[in-house]
Amino acid sequence: MVALIKSVAAMKTFSDALRKKGRTIGLVPTMGYLHEGHLSLVKEAKKRNDAVIVSIFVNPAQFGPKEDLKKYPRDLKKDMKLLSKLNISAVFFPSVSEIYPEGFSTYIEVEGLSDKLCGASRPGHFRGVATVVAKLLNIVKPDTAYFGEKDFQQLVILKRMVRDLNMDVKIIPMPIIREIDGLAMSSRNSYLNREERQKAPALNKALEFAKMLASEGVKDAKTIKSAIAKLINTEKGIRIDYVSICDLETLEEKNTVNGNTLIAIAAYIGKTRLIDNTVIK
């Protein structure tokens, strides 16, 4: 059995008690509807810590007014079942009013990094992410917190926030987990119908192709971007939101693929917005 904790006060008490016993704590913040990607974070957290806490909170502050907050998939029962097998200490499952009480008005903005890539298409998204993650870190006070590289920009922003605000936690990035056909695991994959699902690996295929081009000596970012776009556009029903070739830390666009490079894609398949990326060291 995994403890299910719903109040901030109880979560703080629980976590403080663990810390007083000298236990190290790993936090895995999620929005639930867990897949193998999330579970890989939990497993790594287990390896590195005495206690692991998984938070499940679909964070309204990181959804735009026209985005999928309402229909975002939720299945606490299934999530608890999956987590109960992994021997974690607790699931933190707060309500929206527990996290954003009456009069809530404090937000954290990581400037510069937050308006690029996904931030350009989703204004306010990373402000919501940074704010809720800061809150979770302050409530749980873990030694380490785990995030997947699928949301690469989120990782870069959270690392910067933790450094800038002198927060006492280490952010641990974990590699993307993929389906057999290469599609990056995501709770939003559940939105795809059968036809869309068949098209979805195109993102990963385009990234693999870009990687191959780079390893063959094609270093011009423009050339690689247009190759990616061409490849994705052969699939009807996929609409590219952006293709970015940028620096791993600053997320500034690069003209040349010369190491420390992120290639990131966001695209709509039908109404579903998916993201994927690869790193060229």
Add this chain to the structure above:
Amino acid sequence: MVALIKSVAAMKTFSDALRKKGRTIGLVPTMGYLHEGHLSLVKEAKKRNDAVIVSIFVNPAQFGPKEDLKKYPRDLKKDMKLLSKLNISAVFFPSVSEIYPEGFSTYIEVEGLSDKLCGASRPGHFRGVATVVAKLLNIVKPDTAYFGEKDFQQLVILKRMVRDLNMDVKIIPMPIIREIDGLAMSSRNSYLNREERQKAPALNKALEFAKMLASEGVKDAKTIKSAIAKLINTEKGIRIDYVSICDLETLEEKNTVNGNTLIAIAAYIGKTRLIDNTVIK
């Protein structure tokens, strides 16, 4: 002797060591050039804690481009002398690059509260205050932190920030300390020439007059505001920035003085901007 700590890493180590020994820590964040107001905070912190840390940092992020960052008064030697008498544990005196390293880009905004009163005249000021105080709280991790009621809006904003971000610290407000003639103590009083200094108690006198009016049953905010303005304007060389009669927690302007009311003034005496306030419970 008081330990003088200049690096964030050393401050963290020092503070962590105290905490591991089970000592409670009180933090008094200041911009230095200490006066009796600051010292009253330190004395209260001493009463309530095993260890007291005073930070001295003139925070560039809370000064506007045309404000007095450069000429803000500084006297570390005198400050250390004053503090050495109070038996505190350490002074944290970081450089600007220690607090805002290369690439710093994370800011905390307490919306709504930050654009009123002083925030209207000093855009970005409270963003700078909230950000640096969050950093200091994360570095020192005190049990309590002490702030004077002279900067009443700052107090309201910091309390909200601590609540909203679930920070593990209690903000302790302390009453305004005044000169014999009623002038609220402030490091910026040192800017005043003799003539200006003689006029400066007008702010406090106007507040006392307003309080008297309210206690006599005059509850209309407009009437009280114009009485304050009239009184201050009899002194030539004082220019009112704002007179506010507002709610103690939301800082929303009120039409009626009916308890939980803050009366706050900002005014220029020559080129020096001074603030003062009083609370009507």
